[in-house]
Amino acid sequence: MRCLHVIDALRPSPLTAALAGLIGTRLRAAGESDGHDVLAFSGGPADEALRSRARRIFVAGAGIDIAAVVHARAYDVIHAVDASAAHRIAPLILGSSATPLVYSGRALALSGGPTFGRAADESLAAAADLTILDASADAADARADFGNRLVCLDLARSGLLPSDGSALSLDALPARAPSVLREWLACLARAAAA
Amino acid sequence: MMAPATTAGFPFDLFRAIGDDRYVTPGELPAESGDAGRALWEVYDRHFGRFTGAGLDPAFARFVRADVPFGLPRFPAGSPVVVAGGGPGLDTAAADLHAVRGRVLIVTDPTGAAALQRHALTPDLVIVERQPGGREDAPLTETLLLGSRAALLIEPSAPIAAFERSAGMRRLARDLPSWGVWPATAVAVALRGGATRLLTLGLDGAIDADERARTDALLSALAVHSAMDCLELGQQPGRAGWWPVSWPNVVPIDAPGSAVLSWHDLGGASVLRTEAERDLLFLAPLLPHARDALTLARRARAGEAVSSRDLCRAIEMLLVWGADPSIRWALQRALGLTFLPRLWRTGVSMASPQRLWRPLVLALHELIEQADRFESRLTTLAHAAPREAAAPDAALCDAHMIAGRTPARVETDRVSVVIPVLGEAPHLEDAIASLAEQTYPEVEILIVHDPARALRCESLRALPLSNVRVLAHPGPYVEALNAGLEAATGAFVVIHGADDRSHPQRLARQVAYLKAHPEIGVLASATGALDAKLAASRHEDGPADDVPSWTPHAIEVRLRSGPCFDHGSAIARRADLRQAGGFQLRAGSPPDHDLWLRLMPQVRFAKLPTRLYLRR
Numbered sequence: 161m162r163c164l165h166v167i168d169a170l171r172p173s174p175l176t177a178a179l180a181g182l183i184g185t186r187l188r189a190a191g192e193s194d195g196h197d198v199l200a201f202s203g204g205p206a207d208e209a210l211r212s213r214a215r216r217i218f219v220a221g222a223g224i225d226i227a228a229v230v231h232a233r234a235y236d237v238i239h240a241v242d243a244s245a246a247h248r249i250a251p252l253i254l255g256s257s258a259t260p261l262v263y264s265g266r267a268l269a270l271s272g273g274p275t276f277g278r279a280a281d282e283s284l285a286a287a288a289d290l291t292i293l294d295a296s297a298d299a300a301d302a303r304a305d306f307g308n309r310l311v312c313l314d315l316a317r318s319g320l321l322p323s324d325g326s327a328l329s330l331d332a333l334p335a336r337a338p339s340v341l342r343e344w345l346a347c348l349a350r351a352a353a354a
Numbered sequence: 355m356m357a358p359a360t361t362a363g364f365p366f367d368l369f370r371a372i373g374d375d376r377y378v379t380p381g382e383l384p385a386e387s388g389d390a391g392r393a394l395w396e397v398y399d400r401h402f403g404r405f406t407g408a409g410l411d412p413a414f415a416r417f418v419r420a421d422v423p424f425g426l427p428r429f430p431a432g433s434p435v436v437v438a439g440g441g442p443g444l445d446t447a448a449a450d451l452h453a454v455r456g457r458v459l460i461v462t463d464p465t466g467a468a469a470l471q472r473h474a475l476t477p478d479l480v481i482v483e484r485q486p487g488g489r490e491d492a493p494l495t496e497t498l499l500l501g502s503r504a505a506l507l508i509e510p511s512a513p514i515a516a517f518e519r520s521a522g523m524r525r526l527a528r529d530l531p532s533w534g535v536w537p538a539t540a541v542a543v544a545l546r547g548g549a550t551r552l553l554t555l556g557l558d559g560a561i562d563a564d565e566r567a568r569t570d571a572l573l574s575a576l577a578v579h580s581a582m583d584c585l586e587l588g589q590q591p592g593r594a595g596w597w598p599v600s601w602p603n604v605v606p607i608d609a610p611g612s613a614v615l616s617w618h619d620l621g622g623a624s625v626l627r628t629e630a631e632r633d634l635l636f637l638a639p640l641l642p643h644a645r646d647a648l649t650l651a652r653r654a655r656a657g658e659a660v661s662s663r664d665l666c667r668a669i670e671m672l673l674v675w676g677a678d679p680s681i682r683w684a685l686q687r688a689l690g691l692t693f694l695p696r697l698w699r700t701g702v703s704m705a706s707p708q709r710l711w712r713p714l715v716l717a718l719h720e721l722i723e724q725a726d727r728f729e730s731r732l733t734t735l736a737h738a739a740p741r742e743a744a745a746p747d748a749a750l751c752d753a754h755m756i757a758g759r760t761p762a763r764v765e766t767d768r769v770s771v772v773i774p775v776l777g778e779a780p781h782l783e784d785a786i787a788s789l790a791e792q793t794y795p796e797v798e799i800l801i802v803h804d805p806a807r808a809l810r811c812e813s814l815r816a817l818p819l820s821n822v823r824v825l826a827h828p829g830p831y832v833e834a835l836n837a838g839l840e841a842a843t844g845a846f847v848v849i850h851g852a853d854d855r856s857h858p859q860r861l862a863r864q865v866a867y868l869k870a871h872p873e874i875g876v877l878a879s880a881t882g883a884l885d886a887k888l889a890a891s892r893h894e895d896g897p898a899d900d901v902p903s904w905t906p907h908a909i910e911v912r913l914r915s916g917p918c919f920d921h922g923s924a925i926a927r928r929a930d931l932r933q934a935g936g937f938q939l940r941a942g943s944p945p946d947h948d949l950w951l952r953l954m955p956q957v958r959f960a961k962l963p964t965r966l967y968l969r970r
Contacts, residue, residue, distance in 0.1 A: 169562065202564035221401065221564045227700070248403075251696035254712040256703040261712075279723035280412065280692050287716035 161352045162195045164235045168244035170204035170219070174321045178341075179241050180206075181320065181333065183213040185341040187349060194345075199229055201248060227252060235259055237352035246284055254287055260351045263288040285310070290351040292344065294321065311347050314340055364580040365390045366531065366546055372398050373533035374409040376683060378676065378698050390579040397575055401568040404699050408534035411484070411511030412690035412724065413791065414731050416626050419510060424620035425525030427479055427507060429549035433613035434458045434605055437540045437554045438477070440469030444556030447587055448473035450601040451555075457605050458553075459613045461544060463536040466556065467500065476501045478615050480521070481540055482508040483532055505615065507543065510626060511690075528620050535565075538572035545580055553604055554596070555587040630732055633688035640681070641725055643671060644718050651714035662707030668714055669702050689724040693717045730795045734821075768796040769846045769861050770928065772838030775803040775811050776831055779852035781970055782811070786822065789850070794861035800841055802827050802834045832945050835937040842928055849946070851922040853970040855884055860966035864925045867962065874906065875957020876926045876950065878919035879966035906958040913950055913959065921946035923967035930957050 165179055183196040197216045211217050218224045230238065230252060238253050239262045240246030246263045253261045263284050285291040285306065295312035315321050319334030320341070368387050372394050377383060380399075383391045398404055429435055436451065436458050438444060444451075444466075451458075452475065460477040462470060467480045480500065500506075502522035509530045531542035537557050544552055557569065570593045577584035577595025585599040647668035654660040675681045676698035685691055694717040702713050771789055775782060782801075789799050799822045803811035806828060814824050827837040835849060846865060850856065864877050912918035924946075934952045937945040950959070 171562070202562050204562055220403075221567070226403075247692060248696075250716060251693050251713070252700045254716050255697050255700050258706045258709045279727065280720050282723065283693060283716055283719035286719045287712055 161349050162197075162234070162236045163239055163348055163352070164197045164199055164230065164233070164237075165214075165239045165241055166199045166201075166245040166249045167241040168200070168248075169202040170200045170206040170210060170217075172204070172206045172209075175242055176206045176210070177329075178315070178320045180209050180213055181337065181341050182344055183210065185338070185345050187342060187345055194349075197229075197233070197235070199224075199226065199249075201245060227256075230259070231257060237262055237348050239348055240264065240288075243281060243284075246288075247280060250284055250287065260289040260354060261287075262290045262292065262348055262351045264292045265294075289354065290347060292347055313344055313347075315344070364545055364576070366542070369394060369542060369576070370529055370531040373406055373531060375405055375407070375686060375695060376679070378404070378682075382679070390575070393575045393579065397568075397571045401564075401571050402533065405696055406533045407692060408484070408532045410686065410690040410692060412692070413511075414690070414728060415484075415513060416510035416623075417630070417731065417735060418790065419508065419526060420623050420627070422508065422524050422526050423622050424528040424625075425507070425523075426528070426618040426620055427505070427525075427543065427547045428616040428618055429459060429544055429547040430610060430613055430616075431548060431550050432606075432609050433549075434551045434553055434609060435544045435549040436460045436604075437537055437544070437552065437557070438462045438466050438470060439537065439554075439556035439559055440466045441556040441559030443558045443587065444469055444473065447555045447601075448475065450604075451475060454605045456612050457609055459549075459615055461540045463540070465559075467504070469556065471499065476503050478503060478505065478613075479540075479543075480504055480506050481527075481530075481536060481543065482506055482512045483530070483534065483536055483539060484509050484512045505617075510623065523617070525617060526623050533568075533572060535569050535572055537569055538576060541573060541576050541584075545576065545582060549582060551583040551585070551606075551609075553585045553587060553599065627732070627735060630688060630728070633684045634729060634732060636680075636684050637688060637725070640675070641722070644721050644725075647671060647714055648718035648722055651711040651718065654708075654711035655715060660711075662710065665707060665710040665714065666704055669704065669710055672697065672714070672717060673702065685721070689721065689728055691717075691720055691724060693720050727793060730793075734795045766845045767865075768798060768844030769794065769848060769865060769925065770798050770800060770838075770842030770844035771848045771850050771861075772800045772802060772835065772842065773850045773852050774831060774834040774838060775801060775852045776807055776834065777852075778810075781853040782814075785850060785852055785854055786814070788855040788858070791858045792856070792861045793859050794865060796844070797821055797861060798823065798842070798844055800825060800838045802838045802841075804828050804834065830939070832937045832939045835945065839928070839931060839936050845928055846925050847928045847931055848925050849921055851969060854922050855968045857964075857966040857968075861925070863962065863964070863966065867960070868925065868927070871960065873958050874960045875930045875953060876924055876959045877962065878909075878921075878924040878959070879962040879964055881920045881923050881967045881969055882965040884968040884970050906960050909959045909961055910954060913947070913954065917944060917947045917950075919961055920967060920969065921950075922969065926953075927957075 165183070167176065167179060170176065179198070183198070186193060195215045196213070197218065198210050198214045199218045199220065201220045203219045207217060207219075218229050220226050226249070230249075237260045238249070240249055241264050243265070250261060250263070253259060265281070265285060289309065291306065291310045293310065293312050294315045295317070314336070318336035318340040320337050365387060368384065368391055371377065380395045383395060398406070434457070438451075438460050439462065451460075455475065459479070460470065460475065461479045461481065462477045463481055463483070467477050470477055477500070500521045504521050505523035505525065506521045507525055507527050507530075509532065510526050530539065531546065532539045537554065541552060554573070573596065574594040577593065584596045585604065586593065586596045587599060587601075587604070650660060650664055650668060654665060672694065675685065676694070682695075682698065686695055697713055697717050702710075704710070773782070773785060786799060789797060801811055801814055801822065802825045805826045811824055814822065823841070825837060825841055827834055838849070839847060846868065848861070860879070864879070868874060868877055909918060930953060931949070934949060934956065937949055939945060940948050943951070
């Protein structure tokens with residue numbers, strides 16, 4: 161699976177650390193491994209942590225043509241990791257490519273900063289091929305009409321997204337984190353295969 | 355096409371229009387925009403991806419400040435204008451700034467104002483912008499004591515700021531020249547206001563490299579194409595058009611002895627509502643087509659056989675709207691859309707007709723949702739105005755309520771939210787704001803306060819919200835609750851904490867549930883905790899709040915042994931509460947729990963698993 165993860169900025173944050181953990185996760189013990197690229201709309205100090213795990217890092221605003229990155233590399237799935245990135249990348253992906261889009265919803269970063277318009281966020285969830293929410297964040301977002309296009313993962317309870325805003329230490333993952341990361345990655349693989 | 359007006363040689367309208375995302379391609383720029391137009395477009399293209407989102411107002415916050423007039427600040431010629439940020443450069447410059455304070459004007463943003471306050475400096479003008487990019491909320495501003503000298507220039511769609519009351523003057527900015535980068539906005543405001551000499555300092559704060567690059571590019575474009583003296587203090591990387599300066603030379607010898615900001619009044623903010631009503635009329639013929647196209651796209655998404663030709667036509671319709679500047683601008687301005695404007699810029703590929711539902715669902719879902727919310731907001735405003743005129747005087751209303759206790763007329767769809775205030779309630783405005791932002795249109799807010807303990811509530815009578823009533827009622831808590839209950843005119847009643855927040859969809863969801871489940875008389879919800887940074891922390895509602903315990907039976911079993919939900923999260927039918935005798939003070943049980951116990955024989959209880967209520 162060739163996956164492009166899109167994130168707003170490479171700032172140290174729980175979400176960035178969780179993404180690093182996700183990229184470092186392997187679904188299969190042996191054989192072909194997944195290829196993870198990261199596209200960020202602005203850079204930051206987390207660049208190094210992600211660069212050591214991802215295949216490539218693209219930082220928009222440094223002369224990178226986002227459309228070229230998205231279209232020329234034939235990804236199997238594009239994963240918008242946060243609301244801000246999703247709002248910026250979704251029109252390009254949904255409007256001019258057939259690549260599946262997975263949106264890890266805003267509830268993931270509920271404690272992490274500003275959110276976007278509710279109507280816009282619901283539109284994203286309605287149009288994405290798969291939306292992933294934190295199971296404990298807002299059960300009302302688990303809309304029945306989304307069917308199997310919506311998955312709730314226990315990201316916060318597993319310790320992957322600490323509620324105090326502290327970044328996760330990838331060297332000492334909480335006990336339940338690896339299984340949730342594998343589940344998260346399996347969701348991306350499922351969307352890629354659909 | 356708009357002709358670019360110039361201020362001090364600068365194409366000011368062009369700057370504002372590009373920042374407002376009015377142009378999709380450089381070909382739309384006015385022919386006479388020349389070098390300045392090309393330079394600005396390059397910044398727009400390279401640093402903003404041809405979309406700033408700075409002019410969007412998806413939450414329709416612009417209708418909240420109906421009492422604040424528009425104003426245009428005027429800067430005296432010759433007096434230096436200092437655009438001061440809160441970065442380390444301010445720390446080194448503060449003493450020198452103190453020395454010339456009377457001869458310069460200081461412009462900043464709320465963060466800069468806080469930094470200035472730490473150096474005992476008061477700004478002359480604080481620019482309050484909205485968070486760019488279509489965001490609905492913004493970080494809370496720390497409490498500021500701005501003093502009578504400071505004036506606020508507020509973008510109408512900016513969120514309610516806690517410090518507004520402490521400023522000497524508040525004015526709304528009509529057509530704020532904003533790209534979402536406040537130093538550039540400040541420079542543009544100074545330029546438009548006639549400033550001739552400008553100095554930046556303290557813009558070296560903790561911003562990332564891209565934000566710094568955006569700021570530098572915009573400031574350079576402004577400086578190069580204007581006739582102002584643009585100076586920068588400290589070790590800056592060197593922006594084009596900005597000249598390094600040291601303190602002795604900041605204030606020229608011939609500068610006026612004192613610098614005072616003046617204002618040009620531009621009328622009342624009611625024009626925003628008129629403008630919105632006009633936009634709605636203009637857009638109304640488009641909406642049925644949008645709804646049809648969304649239905650079509652949803653059928654395609656569900657796997658139904660849908661003609662790809664019809665899908666292509668729907669896409670063409672969206673693109674045609676984008677090609678018409680008046681439709682495009684009305685959609686952006688009125689509805690605050692983010693996806694459709696981006697689709698106009700990225701384009702839509704017709705190569706996979708079977709996937710064309712994707713851009714349609716994305717753009718039209720947002721369009722329809724926003725159009726419905728917009729229409730609902732305008733309907734509420736339209737209903738509120740005559741209702742406000744016909745409403746009895748507040749003092750008479752209070753006396754009538756206390757003396758006669760005559761039940762008010764019941765509005766079947768209305769929710770009456772009673773906020774008892776018996777102390778300082780430092781976050782009361784935030785609580786009211788959360789109720790003003792409800793997607794449910796029929797809400798009345800009743801603030802019941804004890805004047806002896808919460809005198810500041812009287813000032814809330816001046817709030818520009820027509821559905822807020824302030825009732826003075828000296829007495830204990832239980833009496834305040836009953837006073838609110840008596841004054842309520844809605845069929846549903848909520849008792850809301852004075853420092854708490856409700857989810858914007860709280861009332862809509864709860865009312866919908868109650869209407870669908872007439873057997874339920876009291877409906878609570880899960881709650882969360884709200885910390886000082888307005889971040890909803892993960893709230894453990896207790897192991898008993900697993901899904902099975904939310905059944906009416908489980909709640910009723912638990913209620914018998916003690917409170918099991920937050921009463922601020924509950925909504926109840928007014929008739930049931932009155933029939934049960936309202937709130938009563940009894941030993942051994944809080945008034946709300948006591949009421950629930952008395953209600954239990956008559957009605958059933960339920961609890962939504964969603965956190966619709968956040969406590970402080």
